[in-house]
Amino acid sequence: QKEVEQDPGPLSVPEGAIVSLNCTYSNSAFQYFMWYRQYSRKGPELLMYTYSSGNKEDGRFTAQVDKSSKYISLFIRDSQPSDSATYLCAMSRSGGSNYKLTFGKGTLLTVNP
Protein backbone atom coordinates (compact mmCIF):
# COMPACT_ATOMS: atom_id res chain seq x y z
CA GLN A 1 0.00 0.00 0.00
CA LYS A 2 1.35 3.41 -0.95
CA GLU A 3 1.88 5.87 1.88
CA VAL A 4 -0.37 8.47 0.25
CA GLU A 5 -3.12 7.77 -2.25
CA GLN A 6 -4.78 10.47 -4.31
CA ASP A 7 -7.29 10.00 -7.11
CA PRO A 8 -5.62 11.48 -10.20
CA GLY A 9 -8.91 12.45 -11.83
CA PRO A 10 -9.29 14.21 -14.11
CA LEU A 11 -12.17 16.03 -12.46
CA SER A 12 -14.30 18.38 -14.54
CA VAL A 13 -16.96 20.60 -12.95
CA PRO A 14 -19.07 23.59 -13.99
CA GLU A 15 -18.28 27.03 -12.64
CA GLY A 16 -19.87 27.58 -9.23
CA ALA A 17 -19.79 23.91 -8.22
CA ILE A 18 -18.45 22.67 -4.90
CA VAL A 19 -15.34 20.60 -5.43
CA SER A 20 -14.12 17.89 -3.09
CA LEU A 21 -10.55 16.61 -3.38
CA ASN A 22 -9.30 13.80 -1.19
CA CYS A 23 -6.25 11.86 -0.06
CA THR A 24 -5.89 8.80 2.09
CA TYR A 25 -2.73 7.76 3.84
CA SER A 26 -1.41 4.76 5.70
CA ASN A 27 1.25 6.18 8.04
CA SER A 28 -0.38 7.14 11.34
CA ALA A 29 2.71 9.18 12.24
CA PHE A 30 1.73 11.94 9.81
CA GLN A 31 0.69 15.04 11.71
CA TYR A 32 1.13 17.94 9.30
CA PHE A 33 -1.01 18.16 6.20
CA MET A 34 -0.80 20.46 3.23
CA TRP A 35 -2.51 21.15 -0.04
CA TYR A 36 -0.63 22.57 -3.01
CA ARG A 37 -2.02 24.01 -6.22
CA GLN A 38 0.01 23.65 -9.39
CA TYR A 39 -0.86 25.47 -12.59
CA SER A 40 0.32 24.00 -15.86
CA ARG A 41 4.09 24.36 -16.38
CA LYS A 42 4.57 26.04 -13.00
CA GLY A 43 5.88 24.96 -9.61
CA PRO A 44 3.42 23.97 -6.83
CA GLU A 45 2.28 26.74 -4.52
CA LEU A 46 1.13 26.20 -0.95
CA LEU A 47 -2.61 26.60 -0.61
CA MET A 48 -3.53 25.31 2.84
CA TYR A 49 -1.71 23.89 5.82
CA THR A 50 -3.23 22.12 8.85
CA TYR A 51 -1.90 20.41 11.91
CA SER A 52 -3.48 17.22 13.25
CA SER A 53 -7.24 16.71 12.97
CA GLY A 54 -9.81 19.38 12.34
CA ASN A 55 -10.88 21.96 9.81
CA LYS A 56 -9.28 25.08 8.47
CA GLU A 57 -10.97 27.64 6.27
CA ASP A 58 -9.47 30.28 4.00
CA GLY A 59 -11.90 32.10 1.79
CA ARG A 60 -13.48 29.61 -0.61
CA PHE A 61 -11.15 26.82 0.52
CA THR A 62 -11.64 24.46 3.45
CA ALA A 63 -9.18 21.77 4.48
CA GLN A 64 -10.31 18.86 6.65
CA VAL A 65 -8.22 16.25 8.39
CA ASP A 66 -9.64 13.08 9.91
CA LYS A 67 -6.73 11.27 11.49
CA SER A 68 -8.89 8.43 12.80
CA SER A 69 -9.79 7.54 9.21
CA LYS A 70 -6.43 8.66 7.76
CA TYR A 71 -8.30 10.85 5.31
CA ILE A 72 -7.83 14.47 4.29
CA SER A 73 -10.00 16.65 2.07
CA LEU A 74 -9.92 19.99 0.35
CA PHE A 75 -13.23 21.66 -0.47
CA ILE A 76 -13.52 24.49 -2.95
CA ARG A 77 -16.76 26.49 -2.83
CA ASP A 78 -18.08 28.52 -5.76
CA SER A 79 -15.36 27.12 -7.99
CA GLN A 80 -13.94 29.42 -10.67
CA PRO A 81 -12.18 28.72 -13.98
CA SER A 82 -9.04 30.14 -12.34
CA ASP A 83 -9.15 27.17 -9.93
CA SER A 84 -8.33 24.86 -12.85
CA ALA A 85 -5.04 23.25 -11.82
CA THR A 86 -3.52 20.12 -10.37
CA TYR A 87 -3.98 19.82 -6.61
CA LEU A 88 -1.41 17.90 -4.59
CA CYS A 89 -1.77 16.76 -1.02
CA ALA A 90 1.34 16.47 1.12
CA MET A 91 2.07 15.41 4.67
CA SER A 92 4.92 15.04 7.11
CA ARG A 93 5.55 13.16 10.31
CA SER A 94 6.58 15.97 12.53
CA GLY A 95 7.42 19.59 12.78
CA GLY A 96 10.89 20.92 12.22
CA SER A 97 12.37 21.39 8.82
CA ASN A 98 14.32 18.14 8.91
CA TYR A 99 11.35 16.05 7.90
CA LYS A 100 10.65 15.29 4.28
CA LEU A 101 7.21 15.68 2.84
CA THR A 102 5.32 12.80 1.28
CA PHE A 103 3.18 13.85 -1.67
CA GLY A 104 0.14 12.45 -3.38
CA LYS A 105 0.35 12.23 -7.15
CA GLY A 106 -2.10 15.07 -7.69
CA THR A 107 -5.65 15.51 -8.98
CA LEU A 108 -6.22 17.46 -12.19
CA LEU A 109 -9.22 19.78 -11.84
CA THR A 110 -10.91 21.67 -14.66
CA VAL A 111 -13.62 24.23 -13.90
CA ASN A 112 -15.66 25.00 -16.98
CA PRO A 113 -17.16 28.48 -17.47
Place this chain on the structure above:
Amino acid sequence: DVKVTQSSRYLVKRTGEKVFLECVQDMDHENMFWYRQDPGLGLRLIYFSYDVKMKEKGDIPEGYSVSREKKERFSLILESASTNQTSMYLCAIQGNTEAFFGQGTRLTVV
Protein backbone atom coordinates in the same frame (compact mmCIF):
# COMPACT_ATOMS: atom_id res chain seq x y z
CA ASP B 1 7.43 36.46 0.31
CA VAL B 2 9.52 33.34 -0.01
CA LYS B 3 11.51 33.27 -3.21
CA VAL B 4 13.00 30.15 -4.77
CA THR B 5 14.50 30.82 -8.18
CA GLN B 6 15.54 28.23 -10.71
CA SER B 7 18.00 29.38 -13.31
CA SER B 8 16.13 28.14 -16.38
CA ARG B 9 12.49 27.52 -17.24
CA TYR B 10 13.23 25.39 -20.30
CA LEU B 11 16.36 23.50 -21.32
CA VAL B 12 17.15 21.23 -24.24
CA LYS B 13 20.30 19.13 -23.95
CA ARG B 14 21.88 16.32 -25.90
CA THR B 15 22.39 12.79 -24.65
CA GLY B 16 25.70 12.48 -22.83
CA GLU B 17 26.00 16.16 -21.94
CA LYS B 18 26.72 17.27 -18.39
CA VAL B 19 23.81 19.39 -17.22
CA PHE B 20 23.65 21.85 -14.35
CA LEU B 21 20.37 23.00 -12.83
CA GLU B 22 20.72 25.87 -10.39
CA CYS B 23 18.46 26.89 -7.55
CA VAL B 24 18.77 29.97 -5.36
CA GLN B 25 16.71 30.91 -2.30
CA ASP B 26 16.47 34.17 -0.43
CA MET B 27 15.08 32.87 2.87
CA ASP B 28 18.23 31.58 4.56
CA HIS B 29 16.68 28.11 4.98
CA GLU B 30 18.96 25.23 5.80
CA ASN B 31 16.98 22.63 3.89
CA MET B 32 16.82 22.47 0.13
CA PHE B 33 15.41 19.74 -2.08
CA TRP B 34 15.44 18.61 -5.70
CA TYR B 35 12.45 16.73 -7.10
CA ARG B 36 11.48 15.53 -10.51
CA GLN B 37 7.86 15.37 -11.60
CA ASP B 38 6.53 13.04 -14.26
CA PRO B 39 2.97 12.29 -15.39
CA GLY B 40 1.51 9.42 -13.42
CA LEU B 41 4.49 9.26 -11.07
CA GLY B 42 4.04 12.48 -9.14
CA LEU B 43 6.88 14.20 -7.32
CA ARG B 44 9.93 12.08 -6.60
CA LEU B 45 12.76 13.22 -4.36
CA ILE B 46 16.20 13.10 -5.96
CA TYR B 47 18.50 14.69 -3.37
CA PHE B 48 18.27 17.04 -0.45
CA SER B 49 20.63 19.05 1.69
CA TYR B 50 20.38 20.09 5.34
CA ASP B 51 23.33 22.42 5.32
CA VAL B 52 26.23 23.73 3.29
CA LYS B 53 28.35 20.90 1.88
CA MET B 54 25.90 18.32 3.18
CA LYS B 55 23.75 16.13 0.97
CA GLU B 56 21.47 13.16 1.34
CA LYS B 57 20.11 10.80 -1.28
CA GLY B 58 16.42 10.84 -1.89
CA ASP B 59 14.36 8.12 -3.53
CA ILE B 60 15.86 8.28 -7.04
CA PRO B 61 19.45 9.58 -6.88
CA GLU B 62 20.88 7.41 -9.67
CA GLY B 63 22.33 9.46 -12.50
CA TYR B 64 22.34 12.67 -10.45
CA SER B 65 24.64 14.48 -8.08
CA VAL B 66 24.31 17.75 -6.17
CA SER B 67 26.44 20.56 -4.90
CA ARG B 68 25.85 23.01 -2.09
CA GLU B 69 28.81 25.32 -1.60
CA LYS B 70 26.75 28.23 -0.28
CA LYS B 71 23.64 28.18 1.86
CA GLU B 72 21.48 29.96 -0.67
CA ARG B 73 22.42 27.85 -3.69
CA PHE B 74 21.72 24.19 -4.43
CA SER B 75 22.74 22.70 -7.77
CA LEU B 76 21.56 19.51 -9.40
CA ILE B 77 23.99 17.87 -11.80
CA LEU B 78 23.21 15.31 -14.45
CA GLU B 79 26.59 13.74 -15.03
CA SER B 80 25.71 12.30 -18.44
CA ALA B 81 22.22 13.22 -19.53
CA SER B 82 19.99 10.48 -20.88
CA THR B 83 16.58 10.61 -22.53
CA ASN B 84 14.92 9.06 -19.47
CA GLN B 85 15.94 12.16 -17.54
CA THR B 86 13.58 14.28 -19.62
CA SER B 87 11.31 15.69 -16.94
CA MET B 88 10.14 18.69 -14.92
CA TYR B 89 12.68 19.45 -12.20
CA LEU B 90 11.56 21.31 -9.10
CA CYS B 91 13.69 22.85 -6.39
CA ALA B 92 12.15 23.45 -2.97
CA ILE B 93 13.04 24.82 0.42
CA GLN B 94 11.33 23.60 3.53
CA GLY B 95 10.24 25.81 6.39
CA ASN B 96 9.02 24.49 9.71
CA THR B 97 6.73 22.07 7.97
CA GLU B 98 5.64 23.24 4.55
CA ALA B 99 7.76 23.37 1.40
CA PHE B 100 8.08 26.25 -1.05
CA PHE B 101 8.88 25.51 -4.66
CA GLY B 102 10.62 27.22 -7.52
CA GLN B 103 8.90 27.65 -10.85
CA GLY B 104 10.41 24.48 -12.27
CA THR B 105 12.80 23.63 -15.11
CA ARG B 106 11.42 21.64 -18.00
CA LEU B 107 14.42 19.63 -19.25
CA THR B 108 14.32 17.79 -22.55
CA VAL B 109 17.17 15.43 -23.41
CA VAL B 110 17.40 14.57 -27.09
